[in-house]
Amino acid sequence: MPVYWLIIIVLGLAALGYVLGRRRALASAGGDSRRLHSLPSYYGSNVAIKAVVPAFLLMIVWLLVQPLIVDNRVIGMIPQSEIREGSSAGLVLAEVRRAATGLENAVQSGAMLEIEARDSRADFTDMTQRLKDAGQIVTSTITQPILLAAQKYRELSNGGRFYMWIAVLAVAIAGAGWGLQGTTPDFRARNTVERAVRMLLVGAASIAILTTVGIILSLIFNTLEFFRLYPVKLFFFEPTWLPSFGGGIDSDGNPLSKLGILPLLWGTIYISLIALAVAVPIGLFAAIYLSEYAGPKVRAVAKPMLEVLAGIPTIVYGLFALLTVGPMLIGVFGADGLGWMKAGTAVMTAGLVMGIMLIPFVSSLSDDIINAVPQAMRDGSYGLGATKSETVKQVVLPAALPGIVGAILLAASRAIGETMIVVMGAGAAARMSLNPFEAMTTVTAKIVSQLTGDADFASPEALVAFALGMTLFILTLGLNIFALYIVRKYREQYD
Template sequence: MPVLWIVLIVLTLGGVGFVIGRMRAMASADGDPRHLHSLPNYYGTHVFLAVTVPSMLLLVMWLLVQPLVINSQVSSLIPQEAVSEGSSLGLMMADVRRVADGLDTAVAAGAMTSEEASQIRTEFTDIRERLGAVGVALGSDVRPEVLKAAQRYRELSGRYGLIMAVVIIGIALAGMAFAWSRSHAEFRARNVVESAIKSLLILASSIAILTTVGIVLSLIFNTIEFFKLYPAANFFFEPTWLPSFGGGTDSDGNPLSKLGILPLLWGTLYISVIALLVAVPIGLFAAIYLSEYAGPATRAFAKPMIEVLAGIPTIVYGLFALLTVGPLLVDVFGAGGLLNVSWMQGGTAVMTAGLVMGIMLIPFVSSLSDDIINAVPQAMRDGSLGLGATKSETIKQVVLPAALPGIVGAILLAASRAIGETMIVVLGAGAAARLSMNPFDAMTTVTAKIVSQLTGDADFASPEALVAFALGMTLFLVTLGLNIFALYIVRKYREQYE
């Protein structure tokens, strides 16, 4: 049974439980809610939570564990000698899952029956052609052991899916019966419901924290694997980025790949600084005007128009950089251009990406700073004006210092957004990894190289692929340092103005 149907059935049972739980509580109080310990809706909510929460938690855990169980059972069907050189059992299992999904698609499309999908053989049928007819593209012909494993995968998925549906619905019905039996006038439904909601909030917070921990640990473990294969000193201090996907070492035992992060880190910081130099003044001045000078009509029109910039996809910004801003800068700073200088050789450059990224970041700085400035108490403005200060003096000496912690947070958000941007960099700054002070040279960033290192058939046993995790870990540490610095600034000025 599809997961969506299971969720709908559980929610329907929860809605029914809410109604019958409330009705039973009212019946036990002879229809007078004053005789109930809690409001009637609490009794219905108690039944609803008893139906949905345990069953949904079990459903999530089942969906996480089931693929692992099936993979462990199916992978034993693939003999070690069937794993070709340059491949791995994990890659073959990916092919197994792809073929299994293709068979399901073919059955759903009516191209073959379920029984035929379970009995089909590569000796008599071109599996790749049959699945391609229903829109399932496979990179190579299906080998017999892969097909056999895929058929077993489908069988186990269907069996476990049926068991999952029975168990989940059974848990929901059991929860409904238990909670319904407790729905009487003396039952403290409000206390139970509030405790359950508090537990759900704690669970949500824990999931967010554990997700962060999981991301960091995955980066750490893969970074450690990378440094086992590639010297850490070369990674941090090598001024050259020149990966060789063939791997190997030279006559001195040094790796042929040059995976120094310095040019990537320099390009990241250079482009981010230019973007912030564009976004912070424009965004902050726009926020000051909208919050302190603009009338209601102007503000109602201008603020949504500025925030529209935040909704434009980054690929559109990248195309704007490639097709408009880059050629425009060449016409000004290129050979034979308006200034008749030869500073810029092509449209892809640090300046191109920095300017466009700065435009993209304007709404981040403007909108957040505007809300923060508006949150400064009006009494502070009135007191300053009452002492004889002008409006501009009040803004400079009272409003902005009071709003500074929030403004720093807005700038930090813009900086983090700039450091993590990829598409604008790829299309606007180019792919050259170099150390240069010239803002009109093409450069690249850490995020762009993370994408390029993991594009295609990446061998995760090679340093050329694992370096992406080391790059990600370095970027994480840089962002963490920015957060710590911003937190220090925020606390310092908050203590001063509170």
């Protein structure tokens, strides 16, 4: 049965424990709640917490540890002959997991009988075809050792899940019994519940940190696996992006796939710079006007209209780039105009549309920062005889500079991570050129293309997506560190 049923059952036990704990507390006090140390609800909550928290902690630890144990048991079943050149045992194990998941899904959907899924003498070619017919993801033909390992993997996983159900339910019942046994008039239930809530809040605050750590670790491990299969030097310094999903090496021992990041990195930076060149001046000037010059009625209409741009899906911006901005640029810079542009998909197309999308990121945040500048600073400037424009230029903007830098950083990070506008507006050509009217692509667009379809994670052509993602993460981290340095440097003058 799915894990969510176990969660529902444990929560049901906790609800029952709450009712029983509350009743037991009142009964122990002879029905007079004034004789209790805490309110009756705290006694019920104490029982519910002791039923839920240990059970859920055990379930989480079990779900984290069980795959490691199963992997360790199954990886010994994979013969060395199954590890192809350029692959590894870990990548073959990933194929085993996909096959085991396919067998389980096929049985659950009725496309395959349980006895057929367990049959160790089944024909592996027929099994591969049946899994594909059932809609399961199988990246290659399953060999006999892979099939046996997948069957063992499924058997161990299902067995572990069965024992997890028993253990979790036993812990939940024991925890509820523990809470009920300690329900006496003198028990400080309120203190126990408040400590538990405080720990819950600490755990909630830690989720973001743990999630970030998990993302980084997943990127690091897969990036290291990619660099084990593909030379680091070629990835960072090869000026060509030309994946060959057939794999192989040339006569010099170099891989046939050319997976250099330089053209993708150049396209990312080039398009982002054009987008920022559009968004920063327009957004900043709009923020200055709305905060310093516009009246209440104009501001009440203009600011929401600007912020509407932030809610438009990026696919709509992509269609706008493809159907409107691209043809418009061809009319001006194409063969009938200046003759610089050959097609509607170009760096300029994506940059302009992305810049429009980023305007509210710059304007809205900059407007809030400018409004946060103390009015006393403006009044002091006016008292010294400065005009409104001089006050804005020499007092307000310098005081708001750290916040404005943060807004520009947010816009830059958003531009670097954009995908759909690039795919539809800039094309898919990986090249290094200074011509903004040529088609180019970005790191994010190629991450999508490398992982689209039946990606074989035993090949560097698929694992390169993680190396690209890691590079993008380091790039945005560097931007954040630089922005933090700028903010701290200039904030000291206005504290």
